[in-house]
Amino acid sequence: MPGAPGTGGGVAAAERGATGIADRVIAKIAAQAAKEAIDAPPEGGTAPRATVTVHRDSARVRVVLELGYPSDIGRQCGGVRRHVARRVRALAGMDVPEVAVRVERLHPVAADGTARGRVR
Template identity: 65%
Template sequence: MTRVSGESTAAGEAGEPAGPRAVVRPGRTVAAADRGALRIADRVVAKIAAHAAREALSVGGPPPEAAPPHATVIVHHEVARVRISLELDYPSDIGGQCTAVRHQVVQRVEALAGMEVPEVAVQVERLHSVQTRGAAQGRTQ
């Protein structure tokens, strides 16, 4: 260890630094939360939101046979604006399911990513009925 003007630095072989420079100042401790920055990519928040939407749709029964929900997210200053595209079974309570999706997405993104979610736009892309699923399966066989 080499001592330079009251600071200690870690040194490797042949006087080369062994990695990031570590500076120790006596009597001063920096809290863990103040030592760096955390940036969660928009695509990670989108995955959290899509998974939360899937969770909300599967409550009370097996997950629907429709395509899984897709999410797009814009994050700005720890605020996430989310858009969810999904398909639902028909007949069903479309408003109730969309409300459940919004609630679950807000809850999960806030809990897992620590971001405020003031807006969740839910777009229902398609409705699937028992008859259309049977017809579609008949075409693929």
């Protein structure tokens, strides 16, 4: 019934208001998704960081991370791109046309999976 209390006066729900999600919230979602996507975070490495640019219902994401070496860097970066796009879409309802991944540092890993450092 138009104009009835609690119905919004006959105006469709999508036309009554808007929901905004801050860029920093999308960046947190993206950083957490990147952390979930990498094989094993390198010992002594920092957690992935993300920055985003949001325009309407679309988010362009940039992720900076550190990886263990040797590893298949291309495969891991591709996995990060796919997982970040999927999680942002699922949790924030935004399209993610671009996820740029930058590997900032490689951490040497021994054959047994432990981190290697300098030996004196």
